[in-house]
Amino acid sequence: MKILVCITNVPDTTAKIAFVDSDTKLNKTGIQFIIGPYDDYALARAVELKEQHGGTVTVLNVGEAEGEPQIRKALAIGADDAIRVNAEPTDSYFVAAQIAHIAQQNNYDLILMGRESIDYNSGVVHGLVGEMLGIPSFSPVMKLDIEGTTAKLAREIDGGKEYLEAPLPLVLGCQEPIAEWKIPNMRGIMTARTKPLQVVEPVAVEDLAINERYSQPAPKGQCKMIPVEEVEKLITLLRTEAKVL
Amino acid sequence: MSVLVFVEIDNGSIKKLSQEAITYGAEVARMINATATVLALGAADESALAQAGSFGATKVLHASDPKLTHENSMAYADVLVQAAHQEGSKVIIVAKSGLGDAVAARAAAKLKASVISGITSLPEINGNSFKVTRSIYTGKAFATVDIRSEIKILAIRKNAVEATETGNMATVETFSPALNDANFTAKVTDVEKSNAELSLTEADIIVSGGRGMKGPENWQPLLDLAKALGAATGCSKPVSDLDWRPHHEHIGQTGIKVAPNLYIACGISGAIQHLAGVNGSKCIVVINKDPEAPFFKAADYGIVGDIFEVLPRLTKAIEASK
Ligand SMILES: Cc1cc2nc3c(=O)[nH]c(=O)nc-3n(C[C@H](O)[C@H](O)[C@H](O)COP(=O)(O)OP(=O)(O)OC[C@H]3O[C@@H](n4cnc5c(N)ncnc54)[C@H](O)[C@@H]3O)c2cc1C
Ligand SMILES: Nc1ncnc2c1ncn2[C@@H]1O[C@H](COP(=O)(O)O)[C@@H](O)[C@H]1O
Numbered sequence: 001m002k003i004l005v006c007i008t009n010v011p012d013t014t015a016k017i018a019f020v021d022s023d024t025k026l027n028k029t030g031i032q033f034i035i036g037p038y039d040d041y042a043l044a045r046a047v048e049l050k051e052q053h054g055g056t057v058t059v060l061n062v063g064e065a066e067g068e069p070q071i072r073k074a075l076a077i078g079a080d081d082a083i084r085v086n087a088e089p090t091d092s093y094f095v096a097a098q099i100a101h102i103a104q105q106n107n108y109d110l111i112l113m114g115r116e117s118i119d120y121n122s123g124v125v126h127g128l129v130g131e132m133l134g135i136p137s138f139s140p141v142m143k144l145d146i147e148g149t150t151a152k153l154a155r156e157i158d159g160g161k162e163y164l165e166a167p168l169p170l171v172l173g174c175q176e177p178i179a180e181w182k183i184p185n186m187r188g189i190m191t192a193r194t195k196p197l198q199v200v201e202p203v204a205v206e207d208l209a210i211n212e213r214y215s216q217p218a219p220k221g222q223c224k225m226i227p228v229e230e231v232e233k234l235i236t237l238l239r240t241e242a243k244v245l
Numbered sequence: 246m247s248v249l250v251f252v253e254i255d256n257g258s259i260k261k262l263s264q265e266a267i268t269y270g271a272e273v274a275r276m277i278n279a280t281a282t283v284l285a286l287g288a289a290d291e292s293a294l295a296q297a298g299s300f301g302a303t304k305v306l307h308a309s310d311p312k313l314t315h316e317n318s319m320a321y322a323d324v325l326v327q328a329a330h331q332e333g334s335k336v337i338i339v340a341k342s343g344l345g346d347a348v349a350a351r352a353a354a355k356l357k358a359s360v361i362s363g364i365t366s367l368p369e370i371n372g373n374s375f376k377v378t379r380s381i382y383t384g385k386a387f388a389t390v391d392i393r394s395e396i397k398i399l400a401i402r403k404n405a406v407e408a409t410e411t412g413n414m415a416t417v418e419t420f421s422p423a424l425n426d427a428n429f430t431a432k433v434t435d436v437e438k439s440n441a442e443l444s445l446t447e448a449d450i451i452v453s454g455g456r457g458m459k460g461p462e463n464w465q466p467l468l469d470l471a472k473a474l475g476a477a478t479g480c481s482k483p484v485s486d487l488d489w490r491p492h493h494e495h496i497g498q499t500g501i502k503v504a505p506n507l508y509i510a511c512g513i514s515g516a517i518q519h520l521a522g523v524n525g526s527k528c529i530v531v532i533n534k535d536p537e538a539p540f541f542k543a544a545d546y547g548i549v550g551d552i553f554e555v556l557p558r559l560t561k562a563i564e565a566s567k
Contacts, residue, residue: 013498013518017385037499092350093359115343118498120381122362123343124400127318127350136319136431137351140343142492152434156343156493157316158255158446160438166431176499177492208359208394212376215387217524223531223541228550232562234530237546242528244450244507245474 001055001146003046004108006099006125007074008036008089008117009067019214026214035070037181038114042172044179045144046112047078053146056080058106062089062098068197076184076192087202090211092120096128097205103133108169110151115140115173123173130171138164139173247282248274249334250302251325251348254285258293261447262340264300264408269367269401270338271301271409276370277336282306283415284328286321287314291417298415300408306331306420312429316344319428322351327422329356329396341400342446349398358396365405365525383498383521403446403504404525439491448477450507451526453496455481455519457512457533457552461489466556467511473563479503481513497522511552515540532556 011017011031018027035043046057059074061067062085071082085098103111111133116123123139130137142161143154151170154163184192226234238245250270252263259267270281283297283305294305306328313320325348329337337352339345346362353360363380365387370376375392380402445451452471458464471478478494485495496503498518504525511532513519520543523529531544532555541547548555 011382013521017382019386091359092362093353096350096354118383120363121383121502122360122400123346124350124353124360124362127322127347128354128360130319131322131351131354134427136428137347138431139347157436158253158342158344159444159493160436161493162316162433162437163435164431164433206394208357208392209361210391210393212389212391214381215378215389217384217387220543221545223544223547225541225547225549228548228555231548231550231555231558234546234548234559235562235566238507238528238530242507242545244528 001049001053001110002106002108003049003055003057004103004106004111005039005043005046005057005059005074005079006111006113007039007043007059007061007070008114008119009033009061009063009070010036010117010119013037013118017216023213023215033067033070035074036114036117038116038173038175040181041176041178042112042114042174043074043077043079044182045174046110047182048179049146050078058083060085060099060102062087062095062202064088071197072192073184075195075197076188077182078188081196081198083198083200085202086199091207091209092122092124092128093208094205096125096132098202099125099129100132101203103129110168111171113171113173115175126171126173133171135169135171136166137171137173138166140175141172142175142178144172144174144178246333246335247280248277248336248338249325249329249332250281250283250338251321251345252283252285252297253340253342253344254287254289257288257290259285259297260340261408262342262403265403265406266338266340266401267297267300267302268408269406272367272406273336273338276368280304282332282334284308284325284420286324287311294417295414298413299410301411302415305415305417307417308420308422310424312424315433317428318344318347318351320424321348322355323425323428324422325352326355328420335396337396337398339398339400341402345400349400353398356396357394358398359392359394360398360400361390361392362400364399364401367406380525383502384524385521402525404527439493443477445477445479445494445496445501445503448505450474450476451479451503451505452476452509452511453479453481453513454484454490454511455513456483458484458489463553464490466553466560470509470556470560473560481519510540511556513540514538515543
């Protein structure tokens with residue numbers, strides 16, 4: 001089985017976000033970058049499926065060279081090889097077109113992604129890629145098993161869970177508890193250094209959308225403290241002051 | 246030409262999130278001198294669909310084929326594109342949700358349209374320039390996006406606009422799209438619906454519990470408060486990891502993102518990953534026994550106290566004031 005796992009290179013979940021160059025660029029100073037947490041679930045499940053069924057796991061990142069440590073980490077976790085499309089990933093359509101282009105050349109049985117990236121939180125790249133390839137996409141997937149050429153999966157729907165059977169190939173956006181995050185071991189880290197990481201240039205895609213500038217939410221006002229002896233007052237305040245009841 | 250709004254149906258009626266999307270679509274339509282048309286798929290009540298008029302739509306296209314009752318982003322996107330062609334729509338609106346994002350994405354690929362998800366306010370339109378503001382970095386920042394594609398697909402976040410209710414009715418037309426078998430290859434083998442009546446993404450009020458609740462057996466006071474408020478219930482990640490509460494209640498950066506009018510956090514410390522899931526809330530109340538808990542910095546109202554004492558008193562106060 002051939003599995004492609006698409007990973008993002010994103011600021012750590014605890015990162016403080018700020019901008020530079022007249023609010024046109026992320027201030028990367030002091031920020032630690034990580035594999036997107038949802039992509040990490042996808043990667044972990046891909047490695048488990050390879051252990052069960054044989055085959056290969058390829059990781060793909062559309063991003064600049066600074067993301068290579070995260071790609072190496074994915075190789076250390078158990079991917080066999082990696083592709084980096086050398087481009088700044090600013091627009092979902094652009095990213096999806098790059099992923100679809102790589103996928104068209106390789107006949108993957110499964111393309112696993114995270115349910116969403118934690119920088120853009122769009123949750124759209126899997127649907128875009130699925131449509132570009134003319135195959136189904138499902139998200140968020142919480143359980144995935146493969147039997148022959150059929151995927152048995154569970155996905156979250158509003159207020160519940162749905163179990164599906166669908167023929168491969170598929171594009172899936174993953175989330176917990178599909179697998180537990182894997183931490184690379186020493187042997188993995190050593191072998192990752194020599195695993196192939198291919199850098200390819202992007203295919204041309206028209207700019208459909210441009211991020212013009214960034215901004216930050218207005219700081220929260222002071223928190224009004226209510227003495228514990230008077231908790232009942234809260235109800236009145238929520239009604240008359242905050243007007244949310 | 247019309248602005249096309251894809252709506253989600255629950256129990257035959259238009260979901261609340263989609264009601265806001267209709268109002269958003271109607272506002273955009275006004276800006277570009279167009280009307281707003283709603284697309285509703287699957288089993289739905291004709292009179293409930295006519296309510297789309299109350300939120301600003303003039304017309305509803307209803308494709309009632311039973312095959313469309315089950316959530317299917319492949320088929321839905323296919324039908325949405327057919328409707329967009331019929332209506333000559335250049336702007337398509339969905340409410341941001343798992344389904345909305347998926348339908349928007351697949352339609353975007355078909356139409357070579359830009360799809361922007363997580364929009365927090367109405368667009369700025371000036372001649373040919375069309376700009377939107379969206380939430381990024383899980384609510385920690387915003388981006389202003391200049392959309393260049395001819396067709397624009399926007400996934401609107403909760404609270405981007407307030408759903409208007411004018412009392413007008415929309416005309417409901419039958420829509421009979423061609424359905425492609427290739428979109429129906431997946432087989433649904435089972436569905437588990439939680440017995441919660443209110444879903445977190447739809448709820449106006451959420452009462453949420455953290456590790457401070459000490460164990461699943463202690464949830465009753467929180468459930469009582471939620472019931473008194475007509476609220477949905479949520480939790481922090483460790484709580485769902487420990488199986489104290491079901492996974493779909495997990496709120497935060499790696500869980501569900503919510504934007505209710507009122508979020509009441511009980512025994513949750515306020516880690517940045519939790520805050521990322523609630524920073525779209527209008528009003529936040531924090532109850533924690535530790536005055537140094539970081540959540541107070543993100544709160545509008547705070548109570549330093551023991552949840553097991555505070556919750557029953559709040560419930561009582563609400564019951565008494567009804
Ligand atoms: C990559 C990553 C992603 C994550 N994603 C998420 C996420 O999506 N959502 C999420 O929630 N977390 C997430 N986390 C975990 C997050 O960092 C915190 O560990 C978690 O939010 C803490 O949960 P908590 O506040 O319930 O527990 P704690 O931090 O243990 O806090 C419990 C609180 O209860 C208070 N308390 C105890 N007893 C009482 C009492 N009797 N009365 C009143 N107050 C009391 C304490 O003072 C304390 O503040 C993530 C972590 C990582 C690394
Ligand atoms: N630049 C990228 N490179 C590789 N995969 C990506 C990239 N951006 C998004 N993805 C994949 O698409 C998923 C959804 O991303 P998004 O639509 O941005 O929320 C992510 O979890 C990744 O698996």
